[in-house]
Amino acid sequence: MTVANSTAGGLAGLRAAIPLLATRAYLFSGGIAPLAGPVxxxxxxxxxxxxxxxxxxxxxxxxxxxxxxxxxxxxxxxxxxxxxxxxxxxxxxxxxxxxxxxxxxxxxxxxxxxxxxxxxxxxxxxxxxxxxxxxxxxxxxxxxxxxxxxxxxxxxxxxxxxxxxxxxxxxxxxxxxxxxxxxxxxxxxxxxxxxxxxxxxxxxxxxxxxxxxxxxxxxxxxxxxxxxxxxxxxxxxxxxxxxxxxxxxxxxxxxxxxxxxxxxxxxxxxxxxxxxxxxxxxxxxxxAGVATIAGQVERLVQRVCAGLASQGVPVDSPRDSATRAGIVVLRVPAATQLADQLRRGGVDVWGYPSGRVRVDPHGFNDDDDIDRLLAGIAAFRTGNDR
Incomplete structure (x- = not known):
């Protein structure tokens, strides 16, 4: 699922500069950035x-x-x-x-x-x-x-x-x-x-x-x-x-x-x-423009939070867009196992032993990345409920 917006050109160029994104949904830029071609x-x-x-x-x-x-x-x-x-x-x-x-x-x-x-x-x-x-x-x-x-x-x-x-x-x-x-x-x-x-x-x-x-x-x-x-x-x-x-x-x-x-x-x-x-x-x-990136990040964060809410997954991050940025922290049992399973499915986040998983969408991420994340979380929770 891809949503068009007027800033797609600049963001598309940013995404194209990072080869990893052709196969993986990289969602942990607040930890370490993926390697871009010019870098x-x-x-x-x-x-x-x-x-x-x-x-x-x-x-x-x-x-x-x-x-x-x-x-x-x-x-x-x-x-x-x-x-x-x-x-x-x-x-x-x-x-x-x-x-x-x-x-x-x-x-x-x-x-x-x-x-x-x-x-x-x-x-x-x-x-x-x-x-x-x-x-x-x-x-x-x-x-x-x-x-x-x-x-x-x-x-x-x-x-x-x-x-x-x-x-x-x-x-x-x-x-x-x-x-x-x-x-x-x-x-x-x-x-x-x-x-x-x-x-x-x-x-x-x-x-x-x-x-x-x-x-x-x-x-x-x-x-x-x-x-x-x-x-x-x-x-x-x-x-x-x-x-x-x-x-x-x-x-x-x-x-x-x-x-x-x-x-x-x-x-x-x-x-x-x-x-x-x-x-x-x-x-x-x-x-790409920091303001443009900020807008894309906020849109993706909203999608992550809404998707987690629909699954009944608690989120620690602020609900008010004025008091949050690009980090979404969710609470799940077996957080490190969830992060490991997501990685095996081509989605990169970070899990902590304390039961927290961190998801950091950047401007180069898109709706497909978020869909893969949410589907992976749903699959993990379904598997753990058996």
Whole structure:
């Protein structure tokens, strides 16, 4: 079953770029993206050039780096100098906290959406962490407002929760943070690429993310973006020859002039073979259009939720489209067995021993993928009822 829509051209092109989809319904982009043709080409080209003439890459270390930084900056509404390429989201989170220069002993407010690395990194940086738990029916922003006091320096959340797909209202959180004079740190690993995000429009002080999920890039590449006005003067003391921007001459006994923004955290070479590959992934997303992808994802999520409801399968994810994104979490006995059976049938999701199955539709997915998923779940449940 295929439903036509006015954005089919861009989404069809995105789907065509991923060979795996010719035979499989891949529905776990929030874990690791399927390999797209242009991403694979960039990886293979780097290796081939390395084998034939290593100096080709030596001459363009920073060209590929800058192109990736520019692509991510455009994706999230930042200036290139406000963006740094890192190894992963966790590294980016630690760097963001250092750049923000939050006062030692001050409090960082988190909630159930907050990826654990953000809380653990705050503790390791000498900060206190307090978890906010909204009461039933209470908006998260109101729960944060009630918990925020004079000792609070930052609100830290995952834009979209990996646990159930809940999506925060960033504008509301940013308004609260601005009113109370605290920083807003956002993990966009589960939203960048499938939910429009803009550093300035959304009032975010710092955001962190990864290439390997919804951005269709390879593992080993993360991102950090910090608004220039939010960077503390002494927020990141690490230094290396990349951040020092040294030329052919330098003084060993004098610290060079360092950049003032996020790029100062890039102290040594990145994983060079991955830079152009990550750039290719982001370009696929931007060519299709994040808003277009978001619309397709919401439509497919609605189909998943409706199909599960018709089967009587409980869903943990929010029912309101304004507070969810591309993650659907369903509750079933024998979740890992269900995921294994679906994989054998050509449908890729993820099952957890706790009885949860996660389904992550992307813009490249279509109605046939959802039909295969729902049919596979129905077959599994029928078989288990015998």
């Amino acid at each position: 694979r080409t960039e990886l293979a080209t780097w290796v081939d050039q390395w084998a034939a003439d290593p100096l080709v890459h030596r001459a363009d270390y920073f060209g590929a780096w800058g192109r990736l930084r520019d692509e991510f900056a455009q994706l999230v509404g930042a200036d290139p100098d406000e963006v740094a390429v890192t190894e992963n989201t966790s590294r980016a989170t630690n760097l963001a906290l250092r750049l923000l220069g939050l006062p030692a002993g001050s409090t960082v407010l988190v909630d159930d959406t907050t990826y654990p690395t953000m809380a653990w990194a705050a503790i390791s940086h000498g900060l206190r962490v307090r978890q906010v738990r909204p009461t039933p029916g209470q908006a998260p922003v109101d729960a944060f407002a009630a918990a925020l006091d004079a000792g609070t320096s930052c609100v830290a959340v995952s834009h979209v929760s990996a646990l159930d797909g809940y999506r925060h209202d960033l504008a509301a959180l940013a308004g609260l943070a601005a009113d109370r004079g605290v920083r807003l740190l956002v993990d966009v690993a589960q939203s960048a690429g499938v939910v429009p995000v803009d550093l300035r429009r959304d009032g975010i002080d710092a955001l962190v993310g990864t290439a390997m999920k919804w951005l269709l890039g390879p593992p080993g590449v993360g991102f950090l973006a910090v608004r220039a006005e939010a960077v503390a003067a002494d927020g990141c003391p690490d230094v290396g020859y990349v951040s020092a921007r040294i030329g052919d001459t330098y003084q060993l006994t004098e610290l060079p002039q360092l950049p003032t923004g996020a790029t100062r955290t890039e102290v040594g070479l990145a994983a060079l073979p991955l830079l152009a590959a990550a750039t290719a992934g982001i370009r696929l997303i931007r060519d």
